[in-house]
Amino acid sequence: MAAAKPKTTTILPESWEHVVRSLQTGFLKGNYVRVINYHNTPKGKTALYERQLAFYQRYFSAANEQDIDRFFDTGVWHKDKPGLILNFFEGYRNNFEIGAPLAEAYGFVGWFFLPIGFMSIAISEQESYAEQNDIGLVDDGYADGRIAMTWDEVRELDKNHVIACHTQNHQRLTRDSSDEELEREICLSKLELERELGHKVATFCWLYGAEVGVNPRADQYLHKAGYKYLLSNFKIQKLK
Amino acid sequence: MNEENLRMLGQSARALFTPEQLDLFEASFEKQAAYCRSKIYNEEGIPMFLVLEDISNSKVEPKADSAGLPRDALFDLLLVTAIEVYKQQLEAKSETIEAKDIGLMLEVLAEHFFVTAQLPKLGEPV
Numbered sequence: 001m002a003a004a005k006p007k008t009t010t011i012l013p014e015s016w017e018h019v020v021r022s023l024q025t026g027f028l029k030g031n032y033v034r035v036i037n038y039h040n041t042p043k044g045k046t047a048l049y050e051r052q053l054a055f056y057q058r059y060f061s062a063a064n065e066q067d068i069d070r071f072f073d074t075g076v077w078h079k080d081k082p083g084l085i086l087n088f089f090e091g092y093r094n095n096f097e098i099g100a101p102l103a104e105a106y107g108f109v110g111w112f113f114l115p116i117g118f119m120s121i122a123i124s125e126q127e128s129y130a131e132q133n134d135i136g137l138v139d140d141g142y143a144d145g146r147i148a149m150t151w152d153e154v155r156e157l158d159k160n161h162v163i164a165c166h167t168q169n170h171q172r173l174t175r176d177s178s179d180e181e182l183e184r185e186i187c188l189s190k191l192e193l194e195r196e197l198g199h200k201v202a203t204f205c206w207l208y209g210a211e212v213g214v215n216p217r218a219d220q221y222l223h224k225a226g227y228k229y230l231l232s233n234f235k236i237q238k239l240k
Numbered sequence: 241m242n243e244e245n246l247r248m249l250g251q252s253a254r255a256l257f258t259p260e261q262l263d264l265f266e267a268s269f270e271k272q273a274a275y276c277r278s279k280i281y282n283e284e285g286i287p288m289f290l291v292l293e294d295i296s297n298s299k300v301e302p303k304a305d306s307a308g309l310p311r312d313a314l315f316d317l318l319l320v321t322a323i324e325v326y327k328q329q330l331e332a333k334s335e336t337i338e339a340k341d342i343g344l345m346l347e348v349l350a351e352h353f354f355v356t357a358q359l360p361k362l363g364e365p366v
Contacts (some may be wrong), residue, residue, distance in 0.1 A: 010339035019342060020327055021247070026291030027319040028249070030311045033292065034354060036285040045283055052285055059355050072294055075301075076308035086285075136282040208339075212295060231290070233343050238294040 010233050011175065013213025023234055031075070033063060033236070035085040040092050040138045041099035049098070053106040060084035062109040065162050065202055068229070072238050086110045087231070089166060089205075090135050091118050093146055096153040104160060112157055113166035113205050113231075116189040118148045119196075133170040134207060151196050164203035164231070165190050173210040173218055186221040202228040209233035254321060262325065269329050269348055276347040287350035288343075289319075315353075322349055 012019050026032055036056070041049060063083035070078055077083055086103050088095040091114040103110045121129050123146045130137050130147065137147060154163060168189035171181065186204065193201050204227045211232035212219050222230060222239060230237045254262060279286060326345040330337050 010343075012339050012342075016337045016339075016342060019339075020323065020345075022293070023291050023342075023346075024249075024320045024323055026293060027289075027316050027323070030313070030316050031292040032289050032319075034350070035288050035290050037281075037288055038285045039282045042283060049285065068292070072292060073300070074308065076311075078308040080309060082309065085290075138283060233339065234346060235291045235293050238292070238296050240296045240298065 010208045011173070011210055011214045013211055019234070026235070029075075033068070033071070033083050033085060034060065035087055038086065038088045038095070038099055039090060039136060040140075041088070041094045041102075042138045042140055043094065043098055046098055046102070049102050050105075053102055053108065056084055056108070057106045060108075062107055064109045065229070068236065084108065087113065089113045090115060090170070091149045091154070091166075093142065093149055093153070094138070094140055096149045096157060100157055100161065109161055110157070111162040111164055111203070111231075112154070113164045113203075114149075114154065114193065115166045115168065115170035115207075116192050117169045119151055119154060120192070121148070134172075135170055155197065158197050162203065163193065163197060163201065164205060165193050165201055165227075166205050167207060168192075170207050172207040173214055175215050177215060177218060179217065182215075182218050182221045186218065186227075187225040190225045190227070200226070203231060204229070205231040211235055212237050212239070249320065254324065256318075256321060265322075265325055266329055268352070269326055272348045272351045273344055276344060276351065286347065287354050288346050289350055289354075319349060319353060322352065 036052075059081060061079040061081040061083055063085045067078070067083055071083070086099075086108050088099050088110050091112065095110075095112060100110055100112075115133065115135070118126070118129060118133070118135060123144065126147050127137065127145070129135070140147065149157075157163060167185040169185065171177075171185045177185075190201055190204070204222060204225070209232040210218075211234070212222070212230060226240070228238065228240055230239055257265065323345060326348060330341050330345070334341075
């Protein structure tokens, strides 16, 4: 009998009531930012993205990691319009070709969350890798079959955007994730990303966005790796 | 603020609205929740709020005198109240609330309150 597919939902670190109260506490103190979460950004939707970004540009300002540092340090958003983060998950080629240029055209900073293995795998294996690792695909019609960004494209984005680690193989965190998995998905992925970029990486995110407290061993690995921020489904947690 | 105080705040903040307005608010939650569930996550940009939480050992108290965008405490309180209303909506429908339900609450919150300029004035139906 085939093994049951893992339940594809986020594990909460504590009771849902407590999570909701912690969110209300954050809102009450004004400690929150707005984000737009993107996955694929196919060419066919360009006009829609452009219309939305033109709207957001009227009300919001870009937010990079230094802006978030300052917000944490001062408790005050320092620009004249509230901050807006554009998150792009999975390292799709269409994020580089469509999402990033649009973000730049409208004055925003993208936070690109990369499952490192996806960037490094041969083009001929990218589709099957995506299917095996819960990376959703769209038909972009690329003749060469490449669906992930290249490392050169990642380095190009790194000049104006935030590059963050989204595990090695697009893994979700469980309470019993092994130490070997945690080392690979949290630490080794960071080292590989930093080797490609030539500088430190500050931000991490799990598949399905688990937060601190779900697995104390994972939290230790996050600290060991030296991440500053953990982006989860509901929060940006400052770790150091 | 402890959990009990926050619970009381969330409940008392409902007093900002009349029962009729709360009914509208709750109906609006259902409508927006259905809209959010219909989104294609793989291709659409999904607006959300993320709370900033400092759990570092070097946690420092924010500098209150820093210059920047003035806080809108009333708007922040409105967000707390909205979550309380959404939470009660979810509790009325299901004994078990999961992470995806909390995510849905934040998506609906974003649909309602992402742009402060679109905020209804207090006392007007939402």
